[in-house]
Amino acid sequence: MMDVPAKKRVRLSTEVRRQQILDAALTEFTALGFNAASISKIAARAGMSKANLYVHFANKDEIFETLLKDVLQPALGAWQLPPAGASVEHALDAYIDHQYEQMTPQMVSIMKLLISESHRVPELIRRWQDETVLPAHREQQARIDQYVADGALQKTPLTDNFSFIMAPVLYAVICKLIFTPEVAETERQKTRATHRQLIRLLLKAP
Amino acid sequence: MMDVPAKKRVRLSTEVRRQQILDAALTEFTALGFNAASISKIAARAGMSKANLYVHFANKDEIFETLLKDVLQPALGAWQLPPAGASVEHALDAYIDHQYEQMTPQMVSIMKLLISESHRVPELIRRWQDETVLPAHREQQARIDQYVADGALQKTPLTDNFSFIMAPVLYAVICKLIFTPEVAETERQKTRATHRQLIRLLLKAP
Amino acid sequence: MMDVPAKKRVRLSTEVRRQQILDAALTEFTALGFNAASISKIAARAGMSKANLYVHFANKDEIFETLLKDVLQPALGAWQLPPAGASVEHALDAYIDHQYEQMTPQMVSIMKLLISESHRVPELIRRWQDETVLPAHREQQARIDQYVADGALQKTPLTDNFSFIMAPVLYAVICKLIFTPEVAETERQKTRATHRQLIRLLLKAP
Amino acid sequence: MMDVPAKKRVRLSTEVRRQQILDAALTEFTALGFNAASISKIAARAGMSKANLYVHFANKDEIFETLLKDVLQPALGAWQLPPAGASVEHALDAYIDHQYEQMTPQMVSIMKLLISESHRVPELIRRWQDETVLPAHREQQARIDQYVADGALQKTPLTDNFSFIMAPVLYAVICKLIFTPEVAETERQKTRATHRQLIRLLLKAP
DNA sequence: AATGAATGAGTTTTCATTCAT
């Protein structure tokens, strides 16, 4: 007879366990959505028993909420400020590029989660909106306004409503979520090129 | 004891019943997503027994698929051609306006469904993409190219990739799906205004 | 548009309809057993609607009962009398041969049905037993006794309990019901040969 | 109002629970057949919730399969070898006796299950046939052949095809499955007596 | 902290049967 693998009962700190759970949960939730992701699989992926998972979180919703909270901290990285430099135009260019670059599969999955499951955590979303997204917008807008005031950028409808600049990026993300990979990728590249050209055009305009 | 209500059996045509089911299903699916929407509730909302629902549809997936198929026929109304007229600029303006106008709650819900559940019906989505969306894009692009050739529109990066024009609209839709109604509405109006101004600017540019 | 096939509403006599139903039911019941055979399929096979089926039979059990009643009339053909002739031994030989020959797939299926579902119709089975099987046994035994009295057959334990002679046939049937076709067929042939040889041996014995 | 019974949760080992389930399932399956036996009733009989039953078995089929597998291990006890002794004839007599003795209600039920539901587990049946039944036959036949070679038994058609000897036993079993208890019992006794006498006769034959 | 065992409340689906025409 073979020895039974002798499943050890590992004892780890709460911190570690929570993180294991959240990591596993992120994978499962982004892959399947809230409902289809099961506690069983999350526990299995996190390497612990279901019951132990409930020692660390009160229920499935709490895991989800904690997860989104973590993920939403950096405001999707999206509306970060462009680094100021000698040439504002160049910086802006690099900034937009950065956004398209950042469109990783993981980020796309989280976007999907945010769209399809945000109704589960309205309070969290509201706080995220009020404390992260809107302030970031404002800060960014202030910076842009400063550039305009300084004459580093000329005033255009875009500089008046700078968050508008993310629209094409989002369009590319949504394409990834709906269309076939090939079409989505084509659309992303076309969008990116058009985006860049239009921005340049706009900044050069008299 | 109360008298038993003596529930009368209602007898309707298959056509009517199917439509009742689809209507109820659309409500439930858009409100909760595929998994969370239950056959029980759909049947209740449609005013019939669960069993009768299964007389008209083979299973939950078939309901979902039929629903999406119906909804996707008009290509979301989105990439419809701008009506040609005396002033192309004016027509374009009206066209964009139309897109923002069309952003009804129902349409927004369907968009959500499309994003969160399209993986369930990949074949349907592929056909929709290949037979509806892409052809519509092409036709629209051809029309724009004609305008440019005719000198009615001047050539810009946007006229080279005209579907790009939908990006801000989509941005507004996604805001509705994520943010609070107030913020979403504000964002929609700002986006719409910026969109219009930028288009005008672009068309006027030398 | 194509013309709809114009499903005719055929009107037939009760007799005909009942027989159509019974024929279809026999096929379905023997193929699947009582529970797995569905009214839907029986009705479809009989070429009528489910509702019409209920015009002719009160319920599923009644169909089953009627069916078995019909089938059990000839007492499975099993304990039929051996035709008397010049040589009783020869006749007996032919009789046994006949039993093995009669082991058609249909007969085997009915045997299976009889074993697995007879508990559903205990009363019917009792009547069949009392009014068909046992009388047939008795008649046959009487005939054998007569042969013995006449000296046409010599007295043996077998002639004292003649129904015993069916045991090997039944064994072959059960093999068909359990084992793989190849093994069952081999077993049937071996059994048949042994059966014949033993009978001959017995009749020749001093 | 009565106090709520406060059903205590009983906690037992997997081993025990599995056995409880198998016991209950055997009862239900043999009484009603596979389809008509419900998981609800099996769980109730086993004294646990349906859900717990699914903790121990993946589905209804797995229960059935496990059950048959367990039961088929000893090859139905049927074709076991006769113990060799001073008098082979005596041993054979005892062996046959043993078979009739062993015809317990439980064994009869399993026989019914085997006949009516074996199509559900063709692979299991094939393995049982190839690895248990046929080898047992062969071993037994070899033993008989040895007796014949030793002169302990004289060669007859029966010694050439020894498994034939089970046919009358099987006949008695089938009678139990179809006829009323009284008739079945009468038939069993008659069959047993005839069986014994014929065997003796055969062995004594010149 | 950790877990194997246990369960209530739900899910989708099926089917014999009945109703209205």
Added chain:
DNA sequence: AATGAATGAAAACTCATTCAT
């Protein structure tokens, strides 16, 4: 007689959650 539409009751199975250790 015939049928399309309708349904109650039950089936198998799932899953988030809890209990006992």
